[in-house]
Amino acid sequence: MVTGTALSTAIRVENLSVSYGPQRGDAGQRVLSGASFSVPKGRILGIVGTAGSGKTALGRVLSGRGLVSHEGETPWISGGQAEVAGIDLRRPSRDDLRRLTLDIGYLSQTSGDELRNDLTIAENIADPILSRDRDFDQRALGRAAAMLIDAVDLELGMLNRFPFELSRGQRQRVAFAKALIVEPAVFIVDEPAQGVDIIARPALFSLLERLNRARDLTMIVISHDLATIERLTSEVLVVDRGVVLAQGDIDEVLRDPDDEYLRRLRDAREFARAPLPGLVDRETIAAAERVVGGLFADEDLEAEAVDAAEQDRQRLIEDRPEFARFHHEVTEASTDATTKDAKE
Numbered sequence: 001m002v003t004g005t006a007l008s009t010a011i012r013v014e015n016l017s018v019s020y021g022p023q024r025g026d027a028g029q030r031v032l033s034g035a036s037f038s039v040p041k042g043r044i045l046g047i048v049g050t051a052g053s054g055k056t057a058l059g060r061v062l063s064g065r066g067l068v069s070h071e072g073e074t075p076w077i078s079g080g081q082a083e084v085a086g087i088d089l090r091r092p093s094r095d096d097l098r099r100l101t102l103d104i105g106y107l108s109q110t111s112g113d114e115l116r117n118d119l120t121i122a123e124n125i126a127d128p129i130l131s132r133d134r135d136f137d138q139r140a141l142g143r144a145a146a147m148l149i150d151a152v153d154l155e156l157g158m159l160n161r162f163p164f165e166l167s168r169g170q171r172q173r174v175a176f177a178k179a180l181i182v183e184p185a186v187f188i189v190d191e192p193a194q195g196v197d198i199i200a201r202p203a204l205f206s207l208l209e210r211l212n213r214a215r216d217l218t219m220i221v222i223s224h225d226l227a228t229i230e231r232l233t234s235e236v237l238v239v240d241r242g243v244v245l246a247q248g249d250i251d252e253v254l255r256d257p258d259d260e261y262l263r264r265l266r267d268a269r270e271f272a273r274a275p276l277p278g279l280v281d282r283e284t285i286a287a288a289e290r291v292v293g294g295l296f297a298d299e300d301l302e303a304e305a306v307d308a309a310e311q312d313r314q315r316l317i318e319d320r321p322e323f324a325r326f327h328h329e330v331t332e333a334s335t336d337a338t339t340k341d342a343k344e
């Protein structure tokens with residue numbers, strides 16, 4: 001048991017080493033050494049580093065998945081301590097092993113490829129619950145699956161399809177929904193944007209943000225891309241060649257760094273942020289205006305944005321009858337309220 005774990009700490013890692021290969025003798029290959037950090041409950045930590053730096057190995061051991069079904073390719077804890085969602089990953093009790101996959105959600109870069117092709121998308125999403133409790137309320141489960149499929153920006157009609165009928169990026173979004181249906185306390189996600197259509201990414205990030213705010217979901221977001229991490233958090237752990245180089249607020253970490261990799265990371269971040277003169281046209285600004293709202297004070301653009309929003313609304317009314325009903329009720333209610341106000 002890791003000592004001194006405050007109740008508000010969701011993840012505590014002390015002097016952790018991670019290895020691949022045989023667990024007996026010296027044959028294992030150490031890929032991460034001496035990592036120490038903690039994540040308070042409800043916070044998001046980003047883990048950034050180059051390819052091969054040990055991010056995936058770290059995320060995978062913290063997910064505890066190797067404890068549930070150990071395969072040859074699974075990294076394991078070869079030194080130090082790790083506790084996640086109150087589970088001691090070095091010495092888990094039987095009860096810990098039972099609740100591990102409920103309390104710690106994990107999305108790997110290949111989770112979408114691991115869906116069962118003999119089950120529909122709805123059955124795949126519901127599987128983490130039905131495989132534990134066959135008698136779980138089917139209607140409630142159906143509703144939860146529908147809400148999640150909508151939240152990851154897939155059509156409800158996909159629920160009746162099979163994984164092999166979907167694109168790779170769509171399957172990864174289904175895996176997102178599947179990982180979240182059990183409402184884990186901690187969610188570890190490895191490269192959340194990888195393979196996912198750029199149009200669908202805002203929905204994924206906004207889902208994660210909402211779960212973090214509304215349910216205090218603690219998260220580890222792993223990526224080689226700092227911009228992906230900064231979309232969700234400014235708190236980072238930087239890993240390079242199997243060691244933790246730095247941890248803290250990203251601006252602090254990258255302020256005048258001594259280390260070569262941190263300097264390159266800072267330069268890459270500045271390059272990505274630099275404006276590209278002449279490339280931003282009115283249409284792009286108007287599109288941005290529709291998404292973020294109120295950033296630009298240009299009246300013409302505002303009028304365009306209002307028109308576009310009205311067109312979007314009309315399209316939604318045509319495509320989704322249930323929205324039309326809802327919209328009609330809201331309009332009626334607000335007209336009634338206005339008439340009542342005018343009379344008073």
Ligand SMILES: Nc1ncnc2c1ncn2[C@@H]1O[C@H](COP(=O)(O)OP(=O)(O)OP(=O)(O)O)[C@@H](O)[C@H]1O
Binds near residue numbers: 021029052057058074
């Ligand atoms: N099954 C394995 N057996 C032995 N070594 C492995 C195995 N899988 C990965 N490694 C090695 O472990 C190290 C860390 O790999 P890991 O996948 O954790 O890096 P990463 O930072 O996540 O990289 P990426 O961003 O490319 O996913 C690498 O040197 C890799 O070659």
